[in-house]
Amino acid sequence: MTSEYHQTIVIGAGISGIKASIDLTRNGIDTLILEARERVGGRLYTIKSDSGIPMDIGASWFHDCLDNPLLHKAYDQGHIKFYYDDGRFDIYTKEHGLVDENHHLQAAADEIKDYLKQICMEKYTPETDVSLREACLDYLKLKGYTLTDELIRYAPQLIRYYEMWIGSSWNALSARQVGTDEHFGRNAMVTNGYITFYNDELDELASVSGFSKGTDLIGSKIRLNQVVYKIRFDDQSKQIFVHTRNELTRLETVYRCEYLICSTPLSILKLQDTSAKGAIEWQPPLPSDIRAKLGKVSFSGLGKVFLEFKNCFWSKETDRFLYLPEPDDELTEAYKTGKSITFEKEDKEIELTSSPDPFKYVVLFMNLYRAAGVPILLALISQPLTGFIEASSDEVIWKFFKPLVRQITGKRWTSNPVSIHHTNWTHDPFSRGAYTGVSVGDDVEACINALKEAKGIFDDKGRVRFVGEGIIEQGNGCVHGAWLTGKREAEKVVKLVNRGKL
Ligand SMILES: Cc1cc2nc3c(=O)[nH]c(=O)nc-3n(C[C@H](O)[C@H](O)[C@H](O)COP(=O)(O)OP(=O)(O)OC[C@H]3O[C@@H](n4cnc5c(N)ncnc54)[C@H](O)[C@@H]3O)c2cc1C
Incomplete structure (x- = not known):
């Protein structure tokens, strides 16, 4: 089976995956996003009632307005409407x-x-x-x-x-x-649909990628219905092989890359049953320390x-x-x-x-x-x-x-x-709940550190990075936290790529 090559593959087109792609692309790194669902946005999801009212099934609020980096950006862009419901x-x-x-x-x-x-x-x-x-x-x-x-x-x-x-x-x-x-x-509630902010980010990705608008990315830089089910490292070529199954056609595809950014929710990453929908089999497996730390975080169900x-x-x-x-x-x-x-x-x-x-x-x-x-x-x-x-x-x-x-x-x-x-997040196989929780016996901090460091994976060169709302202390569980992880981990990949060029 032939495989399509990209320098970096990002799993998931939620806010963390999009932010990582923007920063990688801006730094000249070729990036492809593989998304399991037939839509982008992940847990940013706005639907409309029959009477046309936007309703946020995912996030509604810009939390932590004192140190939320997205608030100013959204104000400057001028597309989001807010209400402080306090x-x-x-x-x-x-x-x-x-x-x-x-x-x-x-x-x-x-x-x-x-x-x-x-x-x-x-x-x-x-x-x-x-x-x-x-x-x-x-x-x-x-x-x-x-x-x-x-x-x-x-x-x-x-x-x-x-x-x-x-x-x-x-x-x-x-x-x-x-x-x-x-x-x-304070917390600012978005009243015209949080997806408005996501779409602005998508447009930014289009702009740095040489496309005129965000929707042009679908099918090219962002592939939908691509459920990643296996990630395999080939020690000979030092490449990562990402196996996907199309949700609609059942067609299987293999992609190759040097760097991988995984943004699946922790509820997916911690799945032990690799036959479960959305679960990913890692070959060789993720280090036992990371797996143990993943066992110490729970997922909630707002x-x-x-x-x-x-x-x-x-x-x-x-x-x-x-x-x-x-x-x-x-x-x-x-x-x-x-x-x-x-x-x-x-x-x-x-x-x-x-x-x-x-x-x-x-x-x-x-x-x-x-x-x-x-x-x-x-x-x-x-x-x-x-x-x-x-x-x-x-x-x-x-x-x-x-x-x-x-x-x-x-x-x-x-x-x-x-x-x-x-909402239907608890029954959705690609979220399996709402966001990272704090249940009895959890050790959130240890899990954040293990995934931030991401040590011992494959050839231990740092080529696999994890992003998403659960892997950060500032804004943990929130949109801005997820966005910040995309920024943080893209920066690490950029450094690795540049070091390789020297
Ligand atoms: C009901 C609800 C209310 C919320 N309210 C707020 C709020 O008011 N304010 C706030 O800041 N935050 C809120 N949040 C949290 C916020 O929505 C999330 O923190 C944020 O959107 C997560 O972004 P992410 O990129 O980490 O993950 P996601 O958006 O989940 O993106 C991950 C992507 O990976 C994809 N994926 C999963 N498995 C696979 C696979 N095997 N192969 C390929 N792709 C895969 C998923 O389909 C998804 O698109 C809320 C969440 C929920 C559910």
Whole structure:
């Protein structure tokens, strides 16, 4: 079988792969991108409702606005519209309806946050780590005597707001690491589709590649439907052979290169079953140290549900409505009586035949009427609920959300949505979840370092580099983090190529 040669091959046309390609191409390095899906963008994915409203199924926010390098770029390009949705934030429970700020709930939850940051981060190692739920019980044992009964019951529920950031439940979230989820500055929500930013990057790649627009790259510099399933190093020729299978035609193709940039999500890279869709067999295998470190990171499952209505019948003044679950009676009893609890350390799937009780989950509704003037409530959810919702029919989904929408609107009635759109990342073989998480026992830092160094692969000349949201501390899990890894690793390849020329 003949094989097409390129100096560098990039696996994946997400934001990290595109950024790496831009910088390599700009430095005169011939680059080809192989993408498994039939579209570019990866976890930047904007769809439109029937009424033409853009909805981000992937990322929505420019996070960490204080040190997000993409924010300024996007402002300068002038194509992105932003809204800072950090205005009014209302908290609801089944018992109280709208929670009065005088309940001191936020202050008590902030103290648990400090407990996680200052005590749990020091106290636990990956080996001794406990879940966020267990840490809440430990906190109550330490400080419960200062709290009212109401705060004992509800402050742990408010700390579950972390679930909305990371996408795993408090049973799985790591007490040691959840507090490291630092934010630098405000968060700006994109209201006209994050893909607008991606398309600007694609145009930049076209421009440095001598094409007039980004879409011209499809079929030439970017090949779609190319699922990479094997990467083989030939010690004789010192070349890397990349084997792909076309998703549509089943046609197999082999490409050759000297340098490889792999941007598959860590959920794919850590797959041990090489027959799984999207999984890659490395020949020779990746070093055991890297494989072991990959075993120490988890992938979360943030989910999004867009409930589009005919018109807005909820408060036009509130940016976010946070629905808190009913108190955890088992936890309260354990604190009061000293009775022990067996804590789960991972998220268990919800049976598709069951009817989960909506009042048992944290749900954050974003008011897109305020953000973008559209009659949509965007619900954010976490695992294991995400897996259930993403596999359910619109009817089941609406049955779940309807009582919560009633709660936050304070109305006995609610009109039915005209459309429901939702994420499907947990069932998508090329993402297998939303982004890198922080579960009990994870060692994210060790994995970042191992993949950043990428030592001992093939002939150990540094010709294989890893990029993507999970391989960086600054902006970990985020678009700007992914973009920065593309920049960082392209720089390393450029150095290697230039050194070879001397
Ligand atoms: C629901 C959700 C909400 C989010 N919200 C935000 C947010 O508000 N703000 C923010 O900053 N970030 C957010 N993120 C995270 C952000 O979207 C990601 O960090 C970022 O887009 C990841 O880019 P990447 O290049 O690392 O990976 P990806 O975009 O996943 O790119 C990797 C590419 O590799 C391809 N691939 C996988 N396997 C193979 C294979 N075997 N062969 C060939 N190609 C393969 C994939 O198809 C994909 O296109 C969110 C993510 C999700 C899922």
